[in-house]
Each structure stands twice: as C-alpha cells, then as structure tokens.
Amino acid sequence: MPLARRARRSVDIWPGFVDALATLVMVIVFLLMIFVLAQFFLGQALSGRQKALDDLGREMAALAERLNLQTRANAALEAELVSSRAEKDKLEAWAAGVNQDMASLLALKDEKEAELAAEKKISDEGRAQLALLSRQIEAMRDELARVTAALEASEARDREQKAQISDLGKRLNVALAGKVEELQKYRSEFFGRLRKVLGDHPGIRIEGDRFVFQSELLFQTGSAELGTEGVEQVRRLAATLKDIAKTMPQGVNWVLRIDGHTDKRPMVSGRYPSNWELSTARAITVLRTLAANGVPKDRLAAAGFGEFQPVDNGDNEAAYAKNRRIEIRFDQR
Structure with missing residues (x-):
C-alpha cells in the first residue's frame, strides 16, 4: 500500500508546462500583433492630423494676411476720415466767417473775380462757389434792406405813438388835476360841514x-x-x-x-x-x-x-x- 501511493505521486508535469508556455507565447504574439496594428493605425491618424494641422496653419497664414490688409485699409480710411474732418472744420470756419462778415464776402468775391480775369481758367466747383457767394451776398443785401425798412417804419410808429402818449398824458393830467381840484373842493366842503354838525x-x-x-x-x-x-x-x-x-x-x-x-x-x-x-x-x-x-x-x-x-x-x-x-x-x- 505505501508503494502504490508513492507511485501515484510521481506524475509527469512536463507536458502541462509545455502547454502553458505555448499558450503564453501565443498570447504574447497576439499582443505584439495588436501593438503593431495599433502603431500602424495611430501613425495613420497622426499623419492625417498633421496634414490637417498644416492645412489649418496655411489658412491661419492666409487669414493673418487678410487681417493685415484689412488693418492697413482701416488705417488708410481713418487717415482719410481725419483729413475729411479737418477739411470739414475748415469749411465750417470759412462758412462762419462768410456769414458773420459781409465785407469778407465782398473781398472774397472780388478776389475770385480777379483770379478769373488773370488766369482765365477756373473749375466748375469754383464757378458754383462764386455764384453761391454772389447769391448769398444779394440775399443778405435784400434782407438788410427789408430789416432797415422795417426798422424805419417801427421808429416812425414809435415816434407817432410817443407823441400820442405824450398828448394823452397831458390831457389825462389836465383832466386828473381838474378832478382832484373838484374832489378837493367837495372834501373841504364835507369837512367844513361835518365840523359844524359834530x-x-x-x-x-x-x-x-x-x-x-x-x-x-x-x-x-x-x-x-x-x-x-x-x-x-x-x-x-x-x-x-x-x-x-x-x-x-x-x-x-x-x-x-x-x-x-x-x-x-x-x-x-x-x-x-x-x-x-x-x-x-x-x-x-x-x-x-x-x-x-x-x-x-x-x-x-x-x-x-x-x-x-x-x-x-x-x-x-x-x-x-x-x-x-x-x-x-x-x-x-
């Protein structure tokens, strides 16, 4: 009986070891294959992304170039706007001077006419401006004439009204003096009679x-x-x-x-x-x-x-x- 038990314990384990090792090798090979495939697909993805990044970089460069062009265009427009504003301020100052000083308008008109006679050449804008100045001068002269006539008429009415008021005041003073004198007479009579009664x-x-x-x-x-x-x-x-x-x-x-x-x-x-x-x-x-x-x-x-x-x-x-x-x-x- 002891010999039989010893015989059963001495079982050969080598085949099982070989099977396990073979299985491990197969797993490792499988994992290597998966790793290689993953590397392949990852490389493909990375190369696609790099291409996309290159395309995006080129688009960014194009956009930057457009932005630079737009910035230069904006700067040019701002410079033109500043120039236009300065020109507008000059024109407004000139217009104010024209409206405030009739003598300046006449002098400017004479200067323009002298330049026209000397140079024999003037632009359509200059002619229009000269014509406008002439019309403005004539209109201002007409307005001045109307104002002067109205002022003279008003002064004449004032003189007439003052004369009427003065005459009315004199007559009113005379009438008032008469009424006061008459009232004073009755007041004296009233006080005299009242003194006698009381x-x-x-x-x-x-x-x-x-x-x-x-x-x-x-x-x-x-x-x-x-x-x-x-x-x-x-x-x-x-x-x-x-x-x-x-x-x-x-x-x-x-x-x-x-x-x-x-x-x-x-x-x-x-x-x-x-x-x-x-x-x-x-x-x-x-x-x-x-x-x-x-x-x-x-x-x-x-x-x-x-x-x-x-x-x-x-x-x-x-x-x-x-x-x-x-x-x-x-x-x-």
Missing part, C-alpha cells in the same frame, strides 16, 4: 385830509360795537355825506374810506386774536352803520391797520389814546 368835540379832530375820531368816542375798550354816542356821531356823518353827495356831479368818482387803528398794547380778551382783527372789525362796524343810514355801499371802503401806523410813538397813556382812532378819508377811487 361841533368842537375834544375826541374829534381834522389832520390833513383825514377826519379823526378817538376810539373811546365810538367804542368801549376791546369792543367793536358802537355805543350810543358813537351811533349818533356816525348818523350825523352819514347825513352830512348824503347831503354833499347830492351836489356832486356824476363824473366825480369818490369813495369814503374808514381806517381802524389801535395802540400797541396786546389784546387781553379772547374775542379778537390781535389788534389787527379789532381795528378791522371797528372799521367795518362804522362802514355798516353808514350803509344802514343811506350812504351808497359802492362809495364805502374799510381797512384795519392794528398798531402798525401810530401817530405817536410814546409809551404813555396820552400816546396810546392818540393811536386808538378811526380815520375818515374822503378820497378818489
């Missing part, structure tokens, strides 16, 4: 063209309601004014203006926010009373000045009393 009351005085009532004569302190004496005084004023109005011609355009004034001490009552409101309310009260007693409403006007037009700038009771007043003005509208 008497020599210490609270009533005449100052220039104004008839002045002290506020205490008409109103209570801080009030815009007429007292009993105030109502009576305003009724007398209305009656006198109506009598005077009956004798006035229709052409005398008069108006009776009532101005309210206060002193500078601030208001303490809550009814009137300031002296402005109080002075205005008092003037309107007098106006309404006059209208209620028959004075035409279109002949009455009222204004309030508060403490801003004093007749006495003192800080005492006498000054305050003078400044608290109602002024009646007989005036022209």
Whole structure:
C-alpha cells in the first residue's frame, strides 16, 4: 500500500508546462500583433492630423494676411476720415466767417473775380462757389434792406405813438388835476360841514385830509360795537355825506374810506386774536352803520391797520389814546 501511493505521486508535469508556455507565447504574439496594428493605425491618424494641422496653419497664414490688409485699409480710411474732418472744420470756419462778415464776402468775391480775369481758367466747383457767394451776398443785401425798412417804419410808429402818449398824458393830467381840484373842493366842503354838525368835540379832530375820531368816542375798550354816542356821531356823518353827495356831479368818482387803528398794547380778551382783527372789525362796524343810514355801499371802503401806523410813538397813556382812532378819508377811487 505505501508503494502504490508513492507511485501515484510521481506524475509527469512536463507536458502541462509545455502547454502553458505555448499558450503564453501565443498570447504574447497576439499582443505584439495588436501593438503593431495599433502603431500602424495611430501613425495613420497622426499623419492625417498633421496634414490637417498644416492645412489649418496655411489658412491661419492666409487669414493673418487678410487681417493685415484689412488693418492697413482701416488705417488708410481713418487717415482719410481725419483729413475729411479737418477739411470739414475748415469749411465750417470759412462758412462762419462768410456769414458773420459781409465785407469778407465782398473781398472774397472780388478776389475770385480777379483770379478769373488773370488766369482765365477756373473749375466748375469754383464757378458754383462764386455764384453761391454772389447769391448769398444779394440775399443778405435784400434782407438788410427789408430789416432797415422795417426798422424805419417801427421808429416812425414809435415816434407817432410817443407823441400820442405824450398828448394823452397831458390831457389825462389836465383832466386828473381838474378832478382832484373838484374832489378837493367837495372834501373841504364835507369837512367844513361835518365840523359844524359834530361841533368842537375834544375826541374829534381834522389832520390833513383825514377826519379823526378817538376810539373811546365810538367804542368801549376791546369792543367793536358802537355805543350810543358813537351811533349818533356816525348818523350825523352819514347825513352830512348824503347831503354833499347830492351836489356832486356824476363824473366825480369818490369813495369814503374808514381806517381802524389801535395802540400797541396786546389784546387781553379772547374775542379778537390781535389788534389787527379789532381795528378791522371797528372799521367795518362804522362802514355798516353808514350803509344802514343811506350812504351808497359802492362809495364805502374799510381797512384795519392794528398798531402798525401810530401817530405817536410814546409809551404813555396820552400816546396810546392818540393811536386808538378811526380815520375818515374822503378820497378818489
């Protein structure tokens, strides 16, 4: 039994080794064949790409040449454009000089005509330019003549209008002076008759063209309601004014203006926010009373000045009393 097992273990392995080696050789040969084929096809591809690269290089060279040609052409065009712009600027400057100076146009025309006579040769462009200059000169002369004629006509109209205005002003001044004189006459008559009616009351005085009532004569302190004496005084004023109005011609355009004034001490009552409101309310009260007693409403006007037009700038009771007043003005509208 041990001998039999030893015999089985001593098997010959050489044939298997030869088969494996042969298989390895075949694989190597196969790989070499694949490598050779790959080298062949890679060479073909690389040679094709090289050809494509050469073609592309030639196209790039052609494009570069075209680009150089285009660049030179652009440079030439830019130079021509700069030259054209310079020529345009020269022409514009020349045209401006032509439009601004008539004498330059005439001198240039004479120069062109002298050159034409001396050289006996001039281009069509020069002839057209000379003709254009001549037409421009004639047109400017015609325009100058029209402007001169219009200016002379305007000056003649101005002189005529000034004469009319001067004459109208003189007549207006004469008429105004007559109306003022006539109004002054009725104002004097009105003040004279009013003084007789009202008497020599210490609270009533005449100052220039104004008839002045002290506020205490008409109103209570801080009030815009007429007292009993105030109502009576305003009724007398209305009656006198109506009598005077009956004798006035229709052409005398008069108006009776009532101005309210206060002193500078601030208001303490809550009814009137300031002296402005109080002075205005008092003037309107007098106006309404006059209208209620028959004075035409279109002949009455009222204004309030508060403490801003004093007749006495003192800080005492006498000054305050003078400044608290109602002024009646007989005036022209």
